[in-house]
Amino acid sequence: MSEMAEKNSNTEQNILEAAKVVFVAKGMDGARMQEIADKAGINKALLHYYFRSKDKLFEAVFVEILSKLIPDISELLLSELPLFEKIRKFTQHYIDTIRENPLIPVFILHELNREPEGIARTFKSMGIQPQIFIDEIKREIEKGTIVPIDPLHLIVNLLSMCIFPIVAQPIMQHLIFEENGEAYSAFLEQRKKEVPEFIINSIRKK
Amino acid sequence: MSEMAEKNSNTEQNILEAAKVVFVAKGMDGARMQEIADKAGINKALLHYYFRSKDKLFEAVFVEILSKLIPDISELLLSELPLFEKIRKFTQHYIDTIRENPLIPVFILHELNREPEGIARTFKSMGIQPQIFIDEIKREIEKGTIVPIDPLHLIVNLLSMCIFPIVAQPIMQHLIFEENGEAYSAFLEQRKKEVPEFIINSIRKK
DNA sequence: TTTACTTTTGACCACTTGGTTAAACTATAT
DNA sequence: ATATAGTTTAACCAAGTGGTCAAAAGTAAA
Numbered sequence: 001m002s003e004m005a006e007k008n009s010n011t012e013q014n015i016l017e018a019a020k021v022v023f024v025a026k027g028m029d030g031a032r033m034q035e036i037a038d039k040a041g042i043n044k045a046l047l048h049y050y051f052r053s054k055d056k057l058f059e060a061v062f063v064e065i066l067s068k069l070i071p072d073i074s075e076l077l078l079s080e081l082p083l084f085e086k087i088r089k090f091t092q093h094y095i096d097t098i099r100e101n102p103l104i105p106v107f108i109l110h111e112l113n114r115e116p117e118g119i120a121r122t123f124k125s126m127g128i129q130p131q132i133f134i135d136e137i138k139r140e141i142e143k144g145t146i147v148p149i150d151p152l153h154l155i156v157n158l159l160s161m162c163i164f165p166i167v168a169q170p171i172m173q174h175l176i177f178e179e180n181g182e183a184y185s186a187f188l189e190q191r192k193k194e195v196p197e198f199i200i201n202s203i204r205k206k
Numbered sequence: 207m208s209e210m211a212e213k214n215s216n217t218e219q220n221i222l223e224a225a226k227v228v229f230v231a232k233g234m235d236g237a238r239m240q241e242i243a244d245k246a247g248i249n250k251a252l253l254h255y256y257f258r259s260k261d262k263l264f265e266a267v268f269v270e271i272l273s274k275l276i277p278d279i280s281e282l283l284l285s286e287l288p289l290f291e292k293i294r295k296f297t298q299h300y301i302d303t304i305r306e307n308p309l310i311p312v313f314i315l316h317e318l319n320r321e322p323e324g325i326a327r328t329f330k331s332m333g334i335q336p337q338i339f340i341d342e343i344k345r346e347i348e349k350g351t352i353v354p355i356d357p358l359h360l361i362v363n364l365l366s367m368c369i370f371p372i373v374a375q376p377i378m379q380h381l382i383f384e385e386n387g388e389a390y391s392a393f394l395e396q397r398k399k400e401v402p403e404f405i406i407n408s409i410r411k412k
Numbered sequence: 413t414t415t416a417c418t419t420t421t422g423a424c425c426a427c428t429t430g431g432t433t434a435a436a437c438t439a440t441a442t
Numbered sequence: 443a444t445a446t447a448g449t450t451t452a453a454c455c456a457a458g459t460g461g462t463c464a465a466a467a468g469t470a471a472a
Binding site: 238239240250251253254258259260 | 428429430431432433
């Protein structure tokens, strides 16, 4: 009885969890195997027993993060709501999601430019299909519901306004709120309403 | 004749230049003193002769980057153009600026969350004053030129749509253009017109 | 209990890292 | 020339790194 990968042996899952925290916080280069081992409450050699090397462990973590993130995005884009409602829902849900793990986007971007080839391969293996959403926007333009606009720019605008203010919190918080974390938190909360209205206001045909 | 700091002794400037490239590309943790020395064409010990330690060298680089970036931002916000024109100019200039050093924002964000205390101090020492721009927006609202909107959200929206698409290029390029770098480059070029119109379209009173 | 196996550990290693030091080089002033 | 000061180098070091290994500890079937 040791054919299949069976019950992700707890220890293995502990390691992955600890590794995720450390890697995301410090990046591949800043992360130490010892710290991961400590955080998982095990011996350092065990890390190499389950995952052969630091690189392998990192990749496992990276894959896990991506494969949780990507379906999350796709799901919403494919729902059946009217466009404006979809924009509202997406913004709200997406801002919340990123706020739960605010370090992940910068982590991904930093690692992506540290080692473009390897990471890109991982990325490619799991597909995102924005085409359906693009088509939906085109249809609304034809219907005359919204102003003519390149759907790509609209999507990028939407993503930008959701993601950037969260990842840039350490800067923004200082620039506009003098290190008042709660004020910035409230600010992000407001954005769940402000952003969709800002967008809709721009594209709605009057 | 060795009282003043006089002519930034060439070597020192070479080191700073090399260090900037390496630090920005690999981050503090990923950067190697040896690589910086090689890139500067000098012995590794010279790094420690001019800058005492890796930390000191890093801080020098970080300060240099910030002190070039910040006036660049302030300048435009304080010019005398009408609001819409200012938004157009800002977008165009800012997108170009960031495209010249696309790695810097992620570098700053990554380092900022690696060591919030130390970096924040550096940040604080050089002030940015968004208040003037905020007041200008408020005035336009009172005048009735633009729709009532929280100036902070407007500013953050503007920054987001400028910065994010550039720093996220490695992801976006894959997601929407299948690794076609030139297509994405053209896309960013378009944004210099699309973004300001998108914003103005949203806030202009009709 | 014995056997066979997986899991876990402590001790260890080769190598890289940032950093030091003493000596060599350079140029200027006397 | 030669003393003086700043600059540059090669060789070196201690600490930390990812990684290994053989043995111990656990586990379950025979």
